[in-house]
Structures are given as C-alpha cells and as structure tokens.
Amino acid sequence: MSLFGRIFLLNAVALVAAAALLVLGPLTVSTPALLTEILVLTAGLAVLLMANAALIRLGLAPLERLTRAMTTIDLLKPGPRLTASGHGEIADLITTFNGMLDRLETERGFSSARALSAQEAERRRVAQELHDEVGQSLTAVLLELKRVADHAPAPVRDELPQVQETVRSTLDEVRRIARRLRPGVLEELGLVSALKALVAEISEHADVVVRRTFDRHLPELDKETELVVYRVAQEGLTNTVRHSGAHQVELLLRATSAGVELCVRDDGWGMGDAAEGSGIRGMRERALLVGAELTVGPAPRQGTEVRLVVQAGERR
Template sequence: MSLFGRIFLLNAVAMVAAVALLVLGPITVSTPALLAEILILVAGLAVLLVANAALIRLGLAPLERLTRAMTTIDLLKPGPRLTASGHGEIADLITTFNGMLDRLEAERGSSSARALSAQEAERRRVAQELHDEVGQSLTAVLLDLKRVADRAPAPTGDELRQVQETVRSTLDEVRRIARRLRPGVLEELGLVSALTALAAEISEHTDVAVRRTFDRHLPDLDEETELVVYRVAQEGLTNTVRHAGARRVELLLRSTSAGVELCVRDDGEGLGDSVEGAGIRGMRERALLVGADLAVGPAPRRGTEVRLVVRTSGRAS
C-alpha cells in the first residue's frame, strides 16, 4: 500500500471508530450540551489525535532516519547502509538511496584513482627533471666554482668557497625534494626501508624526534598499497612538523589479525576544533583506493593520532 493509502486508511479507521462509538455507544449529546458530555467528547478527541499521531510517526520513522543519513553522509567516510525498512514507497526510496550511494562511491573511487595516478606520474616527472636537469646544472656550477676558487686570490677564493657551500646546500635540498616526490627507496628496497629513510630524514632536518617501530614479518602488499601506506605516513609526519608543534612522534608499522596497521602518533597540540584540511582528505582518498580504514583523532595521552588499517589475507614474509 502506498504512503498516501496508509495515512488515509489510518484516519478513516479512526473516524469510523469515532462514529461507531457515537452511534452504538451510550454517549449522547444534549442540546445544549452538558459539561460532562463536552468533557467526554474532548477526551475522546484527544485520544484519537494521540493515537493518530503515534501511528503516523511510526509509519514515517524510516523517512526520518533517511533524512539524518542524507545530511551526515560523507563519501570519504563510508559507513553501513540503511536498512530498507517500512513498506511501499519508503522501502523503495531507502533502497534507491543506498544504490545511489554505491554508485557515487564507485565513481568517486574511480575518479580519485585516476587523479592520484596522474599526480604520481607528475611527481615522477618533476622529480626526474629535478634530478637530471637542475641537479646536473648545479653540479656543473659547483665544479666551475671549485676551479675558479682554486685559481683566485685568497679573499676572492674564500668568498667563492662560501658560494660553493651555498650551491652544495641547494643541491642537497633539490635532491631531498626529488626523493620526497619520487621515493626510489620504496621501489628498490621496499616499504620498511622507505619508511626508515623517511623517519631519518624528518629527524635530521627538523627538531622533531621520530621513534620508529616496525614489525620484522609483515604481510605481502602490492605496489599500490605500499605507496598508499608510504604517502599516508609521509603526510602524517609532514602535518606533525608543520602544524602540531610536537617534539616527538611515533611511527608504527605492525602486522595485525586484519592485515597491516600504520600509526603516526605525536605529542603536539592536537586537532582541537579545526576542520580537516586537504592533507587529511587526501589521505582518506588514498585509503579508499585500497579499501583501507583511516582514522584521524586525538592520541591516547595528548596530540594527534593517524591510524591506517590495510586489510590483507596474504601471509607474513
């Protein structure tokens, strides 16, 4: 029965019941009406309205749940689908809404995969150009400066050597940026070695001490999943350095019953009431690509904790 039909039937039953009580029951109405008769009619009307309201609210409850779901849904945080309770159009509406969510999440996942793939390709291209063109040019400048400094008089030679050190620092920074854009260690030596190098780099170039704990035996992960884990760790550490005001950060990678768990936990100021930025949303998009669960929230004591759980059925290696 349609929603209109059910509401009409409820009201019709209530009206018929009221008329039947008036016709067949002992209730009469005098002219003019007596006070007792008025009180009986008012009480009957109140009972009728309350019963009608309760039945209608019960019938429309699935719509209220659907409305709450529509206002709170976030495609970056997939959750369980609504149960298609109710009858007729309500159940069909909930089923259609669930199907729409499935299509939207699939389309968002597909578009995010293409965007992130293009982003990684662009990072590799920029890193290659930095390494091959800018790096080689700076190396040539260093050699020229060394040759000129060795032939120049003492005061000029000292100034040229200072410039040479500046260029050498710039070359190191360019190489470091290239490594962050394209983690060659990840491709050549694997995830643990790449995370170790990342933690060492953060500790060396910032005031944040990184404590790393990695399990020796981890399930096998494909290249795409390893890249997602690495990028989430990289973004988590970068956010800690830039925004958390932390002194220590813990980088944890371990095997669990579900698969692999990555945890980045700092002792900084925490998230507070701040809105999630592009970095966190980027981590969520990456997690969705490999079907992983990402949680960003307060750490057990203080600070912020980023936790990524990658489900896998592979055996530990």
C-alpha cells in the first residue's frame, strides 16, 4: 500500500471508531462538556496524533535518507547505493534515484575521458612546439650570441656571457616545462623511470627532500593506467611543494594483491578544513577513468597523504 493509502486508512479507521463510539456507545458530550468527557476526547485525540506521527515518521524515513544522499552525493567519490526500502512509490523513487546515479556516473566517465584525452593531446602538441619551435629558436640565439662574442669589442664581449647564461637558463626552463607537459620518459622507459626523473626534477628545483621507495617487481599496467599513476604522483608532489610547507615528502610505489598502490605522503600543514581544489578533483577524475580508488586525507602523523590503488591486468 502506498504512503498516502496507509495514512488515509489510519485516519479513516480512527475517525470511524470515534464516530461509532459516539453513536452506538454510551459516550455522550454534554453542553457544556463535563470534565470526564473532555479527558476522554483529549486522550482519544492524543492517541490519534501519536499514531499518525509514528506512521508518518516510519513511512518518511527512507525519504530522509534519500534527501541526505542527494545533498552529499559526489560523482567523483562513488559509494554504495541506497537500499530500496519502504513501500510503494518510496521504494520506486529510491530505485529511480540509484538508476539516475548510475547513468550520471557513466556519462561523466565518458565526458571526462574525452576531456582528459583532449587535454593530453593538447599537452603533447604544446610540448612539441616548445621543443621544436621555441627550443630551436633559443638554441639559434645562443649560437648567434657566441658568434657575436667572438667578434665583438672587449667592452661588449664582457657583457655577453651574462646574456648567454640568461638565454641558456630560459632554454633549460622551456625544456623542463615540455617534459612536464609530455613525459617522454614514461613512453620510452616506463613508469618507474618516469617517476625517478620526476623526483629528481622536484628535488632539483624545490626546497624539499623527496624519498622514494619502489618495489622491484611490479605488475604490468597498460599505458593509460601508467599515465594516470604518473599524473597523480606529479600533481601530489606539485601540491606538496606549492601548498603544504613540508620539509620531507615520501613517494611509494608498491605491488598489492590486486595491482599497484601509489602513495604520496608529506609532513606539511595538512589540508585542515579547506575544500578540495581543482588539482585533487582532477586526480579523482583520472582515477575514475581506470577504475582506481583514490583517497586524499591526513597522513598517519601529520601532513597530507594521497593514496591511489589501481587494478593490474583487465580493467574493472
């Protein structure tokens, strides 16, 4: 029976019983009403109100759970679906809501995959242009400066080394940006070598000590999953350097019974009550693409911990 039917039936039974007692029973109401009559009517009204309250609370409890789920649901953090409890249209409503979540998560997965694929393609294009166009132009400038220095008078020749050093530093920075945009080491030498190169680069340009621990025997991952692991490690280390105030950060890559686990743990200030930024949400989107589980929270002692667990072999 539907919620409306149950409430209507309870009220109908209560009103019919009250009418029957007044018509067929010895109960009467005097004018003015006697104290005993007032007490009997008050008690009957209280019983009717309590019965209605109990039935409504019991019937609306699944709707309260559904309301809480609607206000707290996050498509980047998939969780268990609501149990279709209740009767009639309430169970149908919860089932429909669960189906809507399934469709939304599927559609978001497809749209995120297309967006991230386009993003990676754009990164490759920009990195290629930086390497081929800007890098070659700066290299030509360095060669021209060397030629000018060889024929320049002494006062000018003394100033050219500083200009050459500036151009050389700019060329190194352009190459570093190109490597971050398109991790060629990942494509050529694999995940572990790419992470080692990333750690070396972070250690060279940031005032933070990076300790890395990689298992020797890791299960094989497909190219897309390796890219997700690399990007999550890159974003985690970048967030640590920029925002955490940490002195040390630990990068772990180890094999699990089902696949591979990546952990980035620092000793910084931690996240506190701050909302997740675009970097963390980007990591969650990447994790969803390969069916991985991503958790971001406080480290065991202090700081922040980013943990990614991916499945090896056939993707979920």
